[in-house]
Structure formats: C-alpha cells, structure tokens
Amino acid sequence: MLNIVFYFQVHQPYRLTHFNVLDIGQSKPIFDDKLNGDVMRKVAQKCYLPTNKLLLDLIKEHEGRFKIAFSITGTAIEQFKLYSPETLDSFKALADTGYVEFIGETYYHSLAFLYDSNEFLDQVMMHRDLMKKEFSYDTETFRNTELIYQDRLSDLVFEIPGFKTILTEGVDRVLQWRSPLYAYKNYSKRINLLLKYYQMADDIAFRFSNRDWPEYPLTVEKFVSWIDKLTLNEYKGKNQFLNLFMDYETFGEHQWASTGIFDFMRHFPAAVLQHQHLGFAHPKETTELSNYQQESVSFPEAVSWADEERDLSAWLENDMQHNAIETLYALLDQIKVKGDPDLLRTARMLSTSDHFYYMCAKYFQDGDVHKYFSPYDSPDQAYIYYINALAELEERLLR
Numbered sequence: 154m155l156n157i158v159f160y161f162q163v164h165q166p167y168r169l170t171h172f173n174v175l176d177i178g179q180s181k182p183i184f185d186d187k188l189n190g191d192v193m194r195k196v197a198q199k200c201y202l203p204t205n206k207l208l209l210d211l212i213k214e215h216e217g218r219f220k221i222a223f224s225i226t227g228t229a230i231e232q233f234k235l236y237s238p239e240t241l242d243s244f245k246a247l248a249d250t251g252y253v254e255f256i257g258e259t260y261y262h263s264l265a266f267l268y269d270s271n272e273f274l275d276q277v278m279m280h281r282d283l284m285k286k287e288f289s290y291d292t293e294t295f296r297n298t299e300l301i302y303q304d305r306l307s308d309l310v311f312e313i314p315g316f317k318t319i320l321t322e323g324v325d326r327v328l329q330w331r332s333p334l335y336a337y338k339n340y341s342k343r344i345n346l347l348l349k350y351y352q353m354a355d356d357i358a359f360r361f362s363n364r365d366w367p368e369y370p371l372t373v374e375k376f377v378s379w380i381d382k383l384t385l386n387e388y389k390g391k392n393q394f395l396n397l398f399m400d401y402e403t404f405g406e407h408q409w410a411s412t413g414i415f416d417f418m419r420h421f422p423a424a425v426l427q428h429q430h431l432g433f434a435h436p437k438e439t440t441e442l443s444n445y446q447q448e449s450v451s452f453p454e455a456v457s458w459a460d461e462e463r464d465l466s467a468w469l470e471n472d473m474q475h476n477a478i479e480t481l482y483a484l485l486d487q488i489k490v491k492g493d494p495d496l497l498r499t500a501r502m503l504s505t506s507d508h509f510y511y512m513c514a515k516y517f518q519d520g521d522v523h524k525y526f527s528p529y530d531s532p533d534q535a536y537i538y539y540i541n542a543l544a545e546l547e548e549r550l551l552r
Contacts, residue, residue, distance in 0.1 A: 156434035161401035166507035193236040200405035205243040227260035257292035263504040296320040307339035323348035340451040358399040362412040511535035
C-alpha cells in the first residue's frame with residue numbers, strides 16, 4: 154500500500170515598515186499594518202478561502218478517505234483574526250471534519266532552534282497551546298521552520314511529551330541509496346521521520362504551470378500513473394509513504410487559478426482512490442502503518458527544503474544575515490532579563506525567518522524565488538530596515 158501524505162505549510166510573517174535611521178527613537182510603528190492586511194486579504198481570496206472550501210468538499214465527498222495535514226504558524230493565525238477572520242473559520246470547519254491533522258512548530262516560524270534552545274522550546278509550547286485553543290487539537294507531529302532538521306533537533310523535540318514524528322526534507326546527500334518512500338527513525342531511534350519526496354512535490358508546487366517543462370501540462374492521469382509506478386519498487390509488502398509537502402499558497406497564489414491547479418486538486422483524490430493499493434494518510438498514522446523495522450538515518454548537518462542546496466544558506470549565507478540574526482538573539486536575551494512582555498513579543502515577531510530570507514543575495518533561479526517573496530527592493534534594503542528596527546527595539550529597552 155502506498156499512502157499519500159499531504160502536508161501544507163500556512164504562514165504569513167509580519168512585514169516591516171520602511172524603518173529609516175532617522176525613525177529610531179521616534180516611536181514609529183515597526184510593522185507595516187497596511188501591507189500585512191493587504192497581503193493577507195489578497196492571499197485569502199486567491200488561496201485560503203477557495204482551497205479550504207475545495208478540500209472540505211473533497212473530505213466530505215470521500216467520507217474521510219482523503220486526508221490532509223496543516224502546519225499553521227502563530228503569526229498567520231494572528232493575522233487571520235486581524236484581517237480575514239473568515240479564513241480562520243474555514244480552517245476550523247476543516248478541523249471539525251476530524252480528517253485534518255494539525256502539526257506543531259515554532260509559534261513565530263523562527264530559527265530559534267539554531268540560536269537559543271530555551272526560546273525554541275518556549276515557541277513550540279506556545280504553538281502547541283494555540284493549536285489546542287483554536288482547533289481543540291493535540292499535536293503529535295512536528296516540523297521545524299521550513300523543514301530545517303538535524304539530529305540535535307530530534308533530541309529537543311523528544312523532550313516535549315507527545316511528539317512522535319518529525320517531518321523534513323528527503324535530501325539526496327543524506328538518503329544516498331535509501332528511498333524517501335519509507336518511514337525512518339531518527340539517529341537515536343526514538344522518534345519517527347517522514348521525508349519529503351521533493352521531486353514529485355515540486356512537480357505540483359513549482360513546475361505545474363511551467364510551459365518549458367517537458368512534462369507540461371501535468372494532468373491528474375499522468376501524475377497518478379507516476380505514483381503507481383513508484384509502487385513497483387516495493388515487492389516485500391512494505392507500506393510506502395509519498396510525502397507531498399508544500400506551501401499552501403501553491404494553490405491560487407503561486408500557481409494561479411487560471412493554470413488549472415484547482416481542477417487538478419479537485420479530481421486528484423478520486424483518481425488515486427480508484428486504485429486499491431493507493432490511499433491517503435495523516436503523518437501521525439505512519440508510525441502504526443510502518444509494517445517493518447524502521448532504519449535510522451542520521452542528519453549531522455542541518456537540511457531544509459529551501460533553494461537548490463536544501464541547507465541553511467537561504468537564511469544564513471551572507472554577512473548581513475549573520476549580523477542581523479546574531480544581533481537579534483543578543484537583544485532577545487537582554488529583553489528577557491528586563492521582563493517586558495511587549496518588547497519580548499516584538500523581538501519574537503522579528504525572529505520570524507522571513508526577515509533573514511529577504512536578505513539573501515543569491516542569483517539565478519534561487520535568487521528569483523527570494524525576490525518573489527520579498528516586499529523590499531533589494532536584500533540590502535531588507536537588511537537596513539531590519540537593523541534599524543532592532544536599533545529602535547534596543548532604544549525602547551533602554552528607556
């Protein structure tokens with residue numbers, strides 16, 4: 154049996170206002186409420202609302218045989234409440250079906266794991282509490298920001314009772330001869346690992362509308378035939394897991410409605426479920442479905458799902474990024490000593506990984522992706538506004 158595991162990342166950062174050096178000490182707002190509201194409302198109309206309705210219809214139509222999982226950041230849920238409460242209601246309607254898994258992560262979609270273990274654990278617990286409050290859901294699966302993972306992360310997550318599975322990228326240099334179609338154990342064999350099958354996930358998320366792609370157009374029939382061929386490699390009766398992890402904004406935002414992405418999704422579950430040896434599963438179900446001795450895989454170096462390198466270079470490649478994040482975490486320590494909750498919240502909003510992603514100065518295809526997501530004219534501008542915002546935060550700390 155091959156189980157398709159759909160996992161969607163839902164995230165919106167708080168984007169900064171254009172914070173110039175002369176604004177420091179003037180009590181100017183650090184975050185651009187108008188821009189954040191405009192972006193949320195646009196994405197809600199193009200992606201969240203129509204896709205949630207479609208998935209709700211599919212879950213009901215297939216009576217629970219079609220299953221999906223979301224990780225929704227705390228910053229996204231806060232902005233649903235501010236700018237698009239109907240979006241939050243539509244996610245709650247999905248939760249009420251009982252066929253949606255909600256996945257744990259850091260509340261602020263941060264890189265805290267790399268810089269401050271206590272802050273990381275605090276943000277994970279904040280997010281777990283949020284999932285319980287908003288969706289009455291107890292998270293059992295964890296995924297770190299942008300699928301960043303290494304062995305040390307599994308040790309931290311294992312400290313939190315209840316987490317049994319971690320999602321990450323199926324990086325070739327780590328897997329080597331292994332297939333991402335099987336569930337694995339972490340290096341210490343204490344927690345389950347599911348690895349993104351990036352080749353086929355990216356067919357939907359990145360190549361779906363690419364007319365230069367030799368496989369364009371991607372039809373449901375073609376994609377299901379590819380999935381069916383994957384099962385030919387398994388002859389020992391082991392259950393397989395095709396982990397299709399992607400940004401939720403794939404639907405309607407990155408791949409516009411005019412590309413046919415909604416029609417693709419509308420017909421995909423029925424085409425899959427016509428095959429008795431194909432189905433859908435939640436990440437949390439994979440431990441019980443793994444009908445074999447799971448091999449352990451070690452990730453001594455950090456991996457992610459970003460850029461061709463699938464490492465940390467999307468956020469931590471150049472001097473601007475390193476300076477910005479090291480300054481933030483030094484300031485965060487000082488703020489915690491002072492104990493001001495408003496300053497702590499602002500610092501945590503500034504810990505969101507997107508701020509460092511905007512400072513990436515890569516070229517070619519990866520550089521174009523960074524530019525697509527950035528609200529700024531250049532990585533230098535993103536850095537200047539961010540450093541000025543930190544200077545403003547430090548000035549408020551010293552008052």
